[in-house]
Amino acid sequence: MQRTTINRRSVLAAGAGAALSMPFIRPSWAQAQTVRALMWEAYVLPDVVSKFEQDNNVKFVATFFDGNSEAYNKLRVGGAKEFDLVQADGFWPQLYFREELIRSVDYAHVPSATSYLPEFKPENFKVLTDAASGAKIGYPFCWGAYGITYDAAAVEPEKTDTIACMFDPALSGRLSTSARFEENIALAALLVTDRLGSRDKPRPDGKPFNPYVLTDEELGEIQKLLVEQKALLLTRYQDNPTLFQLLQSGAVVAATEFAQVFRQLLTAKDGNPKEDFRHALKMKEGGLGWVDTWLVTSGVEDGPRLELCNRFIDRMISAEVMKRIGETAGCSTTIDLRSISSEEDRKLYLMDRSSEIADLFMFDQPSSPEKWERVWSNVQAA
Amino acid sequence: MADPDNRWNRRLFLHVPAIFLVLFFVLPLIALVILSFWQTENYKIVREWSATNYVTLATEPAYFVFFVRSLFLAIGVSIFSVAVSWPIAFFIVRHGGRYKLILSLLLAVPFLSGEVLRLISLQGMLGPTGLVNGVLLKIGSAPLRFIMYSNWATFIALVYLYLPMVVTTVYLSLLNFDFRLTSAASSCGANRFQVFCEIVWPLNLSGTIVGFLLCFIPTLSASLAPRFLGGPSGVLYGMSIAQQFGESGTWALGAAMGVVLFLFSMAVLGVFSLGIDLRRTGFTGMGRL
Known part of the structure; x- marks a missing residue:
């Protein structure tokens, strides 16, 4: 019969193994301190993210994708619990909602939502409304055409x-x-x-x-x-x-x-x-059109995590951040920025042509x- | 009774790599084979066993075209790389003197940057506004269209990516080659061509084949180079596989394509390994015995 002995080497090996595996083990209390987003890379403004992290004492972790199908695959494979926020455009949010990958949202908890252009106000923009329940399923962000x-x-x-x-x-x-x-x-x-x-x-x-x-x-x-x-x-x-x-x-x-x-x-x-x-x-x-949106995954339950998600979306769709995102990513925004924009910017970012989105195929x-x-x-x- | 320290060392040096290989090579491969017999429908995996994906690959000409394109490109790139590598490696071994090691290490310099970075820089070089066509346009000449977003551009990129591997392999082979044999052959009346064809080439064939394979296998599955440089008609088999797992979400078909590529690569390795004598590859140093 072999005797198992604990010697210095085995203790060192066990210690090294434990130390190496620590970064991969997340305790449950640490999870609440992270906001995880599946999003387009073009919309990341590092200083805005840092400020959000500081103000809320959280860590923002972004995973990037290119096309909707890629995001959909990632969301389905990883499960909605892997992400708190996800971006999608066109009719994809409807598909996500049908498959219970995202949850309904309440615009009342996101103050910046009152600044949407008329076409994107909740009562007018039906693409983000669930036809069966009438619930809102996401927040418009940027828009454009192909x-x-x-x-x-x-x-x-x-x-x-x-x-x-x-x-x-x-x-x-x-x-x-x-x-x-x-x-x-x-x-x-x-x-x-x-x-x-x-x-x-x-x-x-x-x-x-x-x-x-x-x-x-x-x-x-x-x-x-x-x-x-x-x-x-x-x-x-x-x-x-x-x-x-x-x-x-x-x-x-x-x-x-x-x-x-x-x-x-x-x-x-x-x-x-x-x-x-x-x-x-x-x-x-x-023509083809798209409206990028912010969606909250079904893995987020009512409570502090949802509030955190709402605060992040509120920050991202605030006029100040949206203006910068428009300039950085080169897209038109769904928030009305006309009062703080030059005449040239109004033309360049199609601020007075947002009604044309209704004529485009999403x-x-x-x-x-x-x-x-x-x-x-x-x-x-x- | 076995020494416990020895037992522990054996575990560490044998079991750990074995577990790593099983976890990260064998299991994913098994998963790939299983997935290839399932289906994907509207981005969902349907766990019904069938050979539909293989039937699709056998009957749809598009995938065959991608494969043949890749195969011809891989053969061309590998042969060209071997042809270019020989004089370089030969020069380093024969005339490198005490700088031999430095010269051979210089071959690894391109590997200090990422593959994507190297491809993007090449895109800038070969593109319509790149260095080559920019100079031609400046001197009033017509741009070279064939190097812009074409299979030729992919060819150049793949040679650029894998040439250092082939040169290194041939160099190692030649490093272990006993050049006194060439002197002996010359003394017996053989001319330079005969010395090369009957002494140097056959005795370094194993190393050359290894170099060829180190270039051929990754080129056959290349996806980044055609993506950045291949243009609308430059889609290769590896790029198509990446597409199945990416935007189109047809994973099961992509898995079947991966299995076919793996089996083909294994068959090529099997056939070529018949011509390889490890003692003469240059890696063991046994060629000198």
Whole structure:
């Protein structure tokens, strides 16, 4: 029979093991001191976060994502208890709420919510209202479209009245789109369904036309169109800085984007002479729009943690912070900043055009991610 | 009776790495295989066993195209890297003198920065406004379109990323090679070409194959280089796998693609390992015995 002895080496090894594992063990009392957010990186303002941490004696931990589907996957895999706050846009918050990943919210606990632009006030902005219960499910944050930014010196402004501009052989090698497959397909869907005249026909889900809910025939036509477009593209940009460089250098003269690069181009302080950059928000076939939101996960129960979440959202949608986020991220805000903005900023950030959001098709979940993935793969392989 | 200290040492040096490998290599691999036989539907995993994902891979031409693209690129990059590595390694070994070690360590300098950083800098170099095309435009020449967002750009990036690995491997092989053999062959009347083809190359073939594989395997699954530099027609198999696990959320199909890649890589390793004699790879030093 072997005798187990405790010697100095085993004690040292056990001590070292315990010390190494300490950072990975979180006691329950420490958990209440952390606010965990699943969010877009562009919206992090380090000094605002630090101030929030100081004022509330908490630690803010952010996890970043790019597209909604990625966030949705992270939220589902990690479970709603892994995060306190999550961001999403378009109709994604509705999906989160249906799947009980997020909880209802009360605007009365977030004082800054009284400053929303009329279109985003709770009584008007129905995208964040649960149809069954009437409960509010999140807070609008920034808004925008997926329009066309173009150099008016190289592209006639009239051309950008239509999405066909992005499929124009005359601009071959000088076009670019983002690498996001959902928006590439949805934008092409607007052009295809307009050409086919299929929007008014019965839709697969029995609801009014939505470019994210498409028939197989429409998807087939979209695939053909995107394959044709591929030969005209210089590249599909992965990030805004790349698109900024391509547009500024003149290598690309028209690109679909969220108007963020458009604003960065107009406000760049690099001493280079500015081209005549413009942005088409909505084309004659329609346009895609998004409203980024702040949502509270279902893992957050009533009490101190919810209050902490409300305080964070209140800070983030305060006029002072929203103005800075608009300038940093290059997006339009849902809070009314007109009284504290210059005339130039009002135009640049579309502050007087927020009503146009109602005419745009909101970002949504593809009707069949599997079919859409197949279409996208076929386009990439062609 | 076994010495308890020895027993403890054996546990530490054998069991710990074994547990690490089981936890972080074998188990994830098993999970990947299981997932590949399930389905994903609307971003949800459906735990129903079927070979649908493999049928999709076998019947949908897109994935085959990605694979063939990757395969040709991996072969091209690996052969090119070996061809470029040989003269570099040969020069260091024969003419490096006392600076041999420093010269070989210089090969590791690119690894001091991250892969993404290196790719972004390369993007700046090869892009439409980059160093190469910028200079061409300045002197009134047309830009080189083929290096902008194309498979050629990916080729250049992959060679840049993996060339140091191949050079190091060939260098280590040559370092252990007894060059007196070449003198003997020359004395017997062999010309330089014959010396290389019949003495130097065959006796360093194992090291060369190892270098080839160290370049071939990661290139076959490359996802970052084509993403940053490949352009609209430059999607490779590894990039497509990343897409399945990322934005499209079709994890089960991505898992099946991963399993196929793993099996193919293992088969390539198996075939090439037949030609490898470890004593001649340069790593053991036994080649001198």
